[in-house]
Amino acid sequence: MLQDKDTTGSSSGGWAEPRATAVLVLQDGTVLEGFGIGAVGEATGEVCFNTAMTGYQEILTDPSYAGQIITFTFPHIGNVGTNEEDIESVNAASSSGVRGVVLAATITEPSNWRASRDLDAWLKARSIVGLSGIDTRALTALIRDKGMPNAVIAHDPEGQFDIEALKAKAAALPSMDGLDLVPLVTSAQRFDWDETTWTRGEGYGHQDGAPKHHVVAIDYGVKRNILRLLARAGCKVTVVPATASAEDVLALKPDGVFLSNGPGDPAATGEYAVPVIRKVLDEKIPTFGICLGHQMLSLAVGAKTKKMHQGHHGANHPVKDKTTGKVEITSMNHGFAVDPETLPSNAVETHVSLFDGSNCGISLTDRPAFSVQYHPEASPGPQDSHYLFDRFVQLMDGKKAKA
Numbered sequence: 476m477l478q479d480k481d482t483t484g485s486s487s488g489g490w491a492e493p494r495a496t497a498v499l500v501l502q503d504g505t506v507l508e509g510f511g512i513g514a515v516g517e518a519t520g521e522v523c524f525n526t527a528m529t530g531y532q533e534i535l536t537d538p539s540y541a542g543q544i545i546t547f548t549f550p551h552i553g554n555v556g557t558n559e560e561d562i563e564s565v566n567a568a569s570s571s572g573v574r575g576v577v578l579a580a581t582i583t584e585p586s587n588w589r590a591s592r593d594l595d596a597w598l599k600a601r602s603i604v605g606l607s608g609i610d611t612r613a614l615t616a617l618i619r620d621k622g623m624p625n626a627v628i629a630h631d632p633e634g635q636f637d638i639e640a641l642k643a644k645a646a647a648l649p650s651m652d653g654l655d656l657v658p659l660v661t662s663a664q665r666f667d668w669d670e671t672t673w674t675r676g677e678g679y680g681h682q683d684g685a686p687k688h689h690v691v692a693i694d695y696g697v698k699r700n701i702l703r704l705l706a707r708a709g710c711k712v713t714v715v716p717a718t719a720s721a722e723d724v725l726a727l728k729p730d731g732v733f734l735s736n737g738p739g740d741p742a743a744t745g746e747y748a749v750p751v752i753r754k755v756l757d758e759k760i761p762t763f764g765i766c767l768g769h770q771m772l773s774l775a776v777g778a779k780t781k782k783m784h785q786g787h788h789g790a791n792h793p794v795k796d797k798t799t800g801k802v803e804i805t806s807m808n809h810g811f812a813v814d815p816e817t818l819p820s821n822a823v824e825t826h827v828s829l830f831d832g833s834n835c836g837i838s839l840t841d842r843p844a845f846s847v848q849y850h851p852e853a854s855p856g857p858q859d860s861h862y863l864f865d866r867f868v869q870l871m872d873g874k875k876a877k878a
């Protein structure tokens with residue numbers, strides 16, 4: 476059912492049923508009709524719901540969402556427009572992150588001093604197909620009942636849809652289970668990063684003074700704010716593509732290796748990433764992983780990952796650090812999880828989700844390596860530092876002190 480007023484310019488006095496200009500067709504044949512926003516055309520992906528109330532631009536530019544369509548549970552998305560700065564992907568290829576977006580309310584005029592473009596035009600420029608005006612609460616409830624469905628989202632200003640063909644297309648899409656999507660978003664070339672965090676009136680800063688440690692960040696779909704926090708913590712950062720070999724990484728003589736977040740099934744990406752990570756671990760190089768990086772560090776020590784029913788996507792996920800007993804409200808975006816039952820004896824579970832008890836972090840006992848499932852660089856709280864980045868620096872300090 477359409478839930479908004481007639482915006483189609485119908486001359487029938489406004490009483491006619493407004494024509495749908497976008498549809499979301501799920502793999503089970505469910506058809507949701509709404510108003511088209513963003514790019515015109517069709518996109519396919521797995522539908523997940525995100526519960527964050529702010530940060531939609533960062534979410535929509537997170538390369539970890541490649542191959543997915545996001546439905547926001549917060550109804551008013553777009554009110555503060557978009558700007559040129561709050562983009563998380565590091566390269567143009569990463570604009571092919573999220574494929575589609577589903578909103579409850581119509582996008583309003585942007586109201587924010589930093590806004591340079593309204594969300595609708597911005598979505599169009601980034602080729603993201605969108606739909607607004609549906610009951611996103613019902614869609615979220617459906618995902619909670621049945622798991623994340625594959626779907627086709629289609630936007631046509633003329634409202635011409637071949638629903639049967641879209642149903643067939645949605646039903647034929649491959650499951651996210653087994654998909655390696657990192658090649659869609661990783662950087663093609665190595666590059667250096669020295670941008671630090673944002674301050675009002677000054678924007679993003681740049682590293683000043685000699686960096687203390689050299690970190691090689693393997694880019695499976697890295698987010699800018701992770702790189703900024705590494706730079707701010709005093710690291711010279713070299714970002715390498717996901718296809719870099721262990722020799723490429725070791726030739727850079729890193730004091731530490733960072734394993735980034737990224738899209739798709741970790742087990743599929745692990746096929747080429749795991750051998751590289753194992754060699755880095757053999758060299759006893761301090762290693763820190765976030766999200767997909769956490770899953771791949773776990774795979775590298777022999778643990779297994781599994782697909783989740785609905786995943787965790789939002790900014791209010793409580794996570795307990797078992798080493799300190801402290802609970803942190805975190806930002807998350809994952810549809811796979813490490814099975815803690817499969818962790819070997821040299822991997823200790825350090826963090827757990829207080830929503831469902833799922834694994835959210837490990838630390839190795841025989842190597843200077845640890846990782847977390849959540850996004851510390853995007854979690855509520857001070858945006859320019861996080862204790863896990865300090866922990867990584869301490870590991871690198873310790874390694875140097877021993878040498």
Ligand SMILES: NC(=O)CC[C@H](N)C(=O)O
Nearest residue numbers: 736737766767809810811
């Ligand atoms: N944010 C991420 O790195 C996501 C990791 C992985 N693609 C998952 O869905 O679980």
